[in-house]
Amino acid sequence: MDDQRELNLTLDLCLRIGEVLLSSGAGAADVTATMQSVARHLGLRHPEIDVTFTSVSMSFHGSPEEPPVLMIRKIKSKDIDYEDLTQVDHLVRDLLANRMDLYLARSRMATIVSTGHPWPRWSVTLAWGLMCASVAVFLGGGPLVALIASAAAMTIDRAQLRLARRRLPTFYLQVAGGAIATLFAVAVAATPLEVDLSLVITANIVMLLAGIGFMGAIQDALTGFYVTAGARVIEALLATAGIIAGVSGGLSVADVLGIDLGRLVPGQALGHHVLIGVVGAAVSAAAFAFACYAPWRVLVPIALTSGLATLLHAVVADSGFGRTWAAATGAFTVGLVAYAVAGRFRVPPLVVAVSAIVPLLPGLSIYRGLSLLSAGGPATSQGMFAMMTAASVAVALASGVILGEYLAQPLKRETRRLEERLAGPRLVGPLRVPRRGRSRAPRVS
Template structure:
């Protein structure tokens, strides 16, 4: 039970959906002869109970999620461990030792490489927004400053809300500093690029996935977390504007959330670079970075083609997400990572973070802008649902379902993005062990 709870905790804290976490824990429990065990997953805690017989007192264990960082390296390692357990390649003793090793070891990428990845992502978003080389350079410098400051704040255990406040303030003040020089730069696009960077890892995809798969409590908690993080960015940008006004640095033309989309080839390049950099910043295995960039480039082309032909933004995002979900299963199998590691970075350029930002900003301003704020939030919700449902529908089409797997799949309200895709029979496990696969 302790091993199963640790597996679930690692998966949940690394960004896996509650449905995937629950089904993975049940699969391991059944394989380790803890049949009929009850598993409960919420946003902050996991619990598991098991009653050996009707005459015995049930045993209950719980674990709380101590930290919540998107870590695809640990997610991949735990996913491989689960597969080895189900294939009888690892017994309980070896599995516990491997789990302890995963928790205690560091990452393949040094921390400074992650900072560089955030800078590259901000620069890629600047290109994606049509800002040019100068906007991308300033956005990359702001991303480096934001990341290093957030590291210091994390060491002092400050809540994530204040991290977002600091990020929004730094981006605005740096844009104001550049605007005060003779250098001509669109400070609105600089701030917007860093806003997208700050909103990329919030987890809108996980929130909508949990809602679609029936885990409404966890979905509500993820949505509240997203709203609080966005409110922190708004507060940070407002603080930066106030400080610049006190210092008499004009930011009259600042429009956070401004978008000037570039030409199609440049837009595709910016989307691919930003998604690949995001995957590196989340410690995705190196072998998955190039496929993620390629998938994102094709998805961006599909999205722009659909939108240019008269369909709305939600429809374009949904079609692009369906393509991502369709190919993520096959690509993830070839590069030996969970489909979630491929799918989430690939849809990062399409996340409706700017719509949420603009909606909350207009609601805070009040007056005649309230109606525009509500419309922007509704647009954001529709795009988020289109992205998550498109990815899940693509996984439905891509994942082969066989008769012996249906009992396990019926426990899920959706396809698997993490964990074993189906239950293996004893004959299949013996055949795999003999073949050495």
């Protein structure tokens, strides 16, 4: 009975760890590998693990004469909390290093999932406002543009929070966000103020894109988890479609009212001065990390990483390679640096990578495409091309980060057998697989 109880507790712990990792944006390969590492260390040899977008299941068959034990946990959508992700990552590492046993790990896991966010919700709203103001500066906007973008962002955050409490799907939250951003611009355009309102809309589009899991979808596709990848791609497409619907609806309102919001001139991604643009990108990345409850100690490294990637992005773009290759270069730099930064400041590389690429998200291409499509006529083809550019930039960002992580991570002897089964870099979870014989396998009675 004791062995059966220990088996059930082990499976439950692995599933709870997998739930937190998957809901925080970790790839299915990382989730599976982490659960296997924990199970193996606690004595379960060759458990069967199945990860989908909405559930995690794990089974163990100790003997052909005994029925298998199967447990399933549904994945509940929740706000991204990088503090919880970091604590779970530390729990797994401590467990594999024999600094705690099964029962202490379960107690610590219960504390992690039951503890609230590390700082109040209103501070997150302020962080979203700072992020959008910084993106506006990154795009070349002045203080007034940054102020309007910040006010729109905070309004979007509070509106989405209230709609989420009413359990509206993410698609409608994104529609509301895109509409609010555009209507803010329409309202300001009706005043005598002379402001480049296209930058206001673009900055808020970047904010809405920041929560979409492009990286997880690409990572799952590259590592062979096609079902989970397909589900994440569909979710990302629906969320992006919601942004497009909201912004296009606001542009239609502007056309009906006869208000001209202006047209965004491409190629002004760093505004009028490279240094100001780099600083804006760095602050926006740190603000996004704060809004996702990343630990304080990693905010400055994230800002520096994002600033470096943005600078390289500008250099490649100015060299004539195009926005897609420039985005891929910046993302590759993020992936290459994120592994070292994450190890130094004791956070999962996912926290650094996702936050640092936020300023490079294709908000500019999406707004340009929508504005050209709304103009109609010969501009329609240019609008479609801009939307395709946005899609290619999103793929380049995700694949560039993953390639950088792959080259940055050392292939240790203990992980080679696992990496043969689960190809790809590890953005979450330990690299070391415990050796055989460290713990005794539970006998099922």
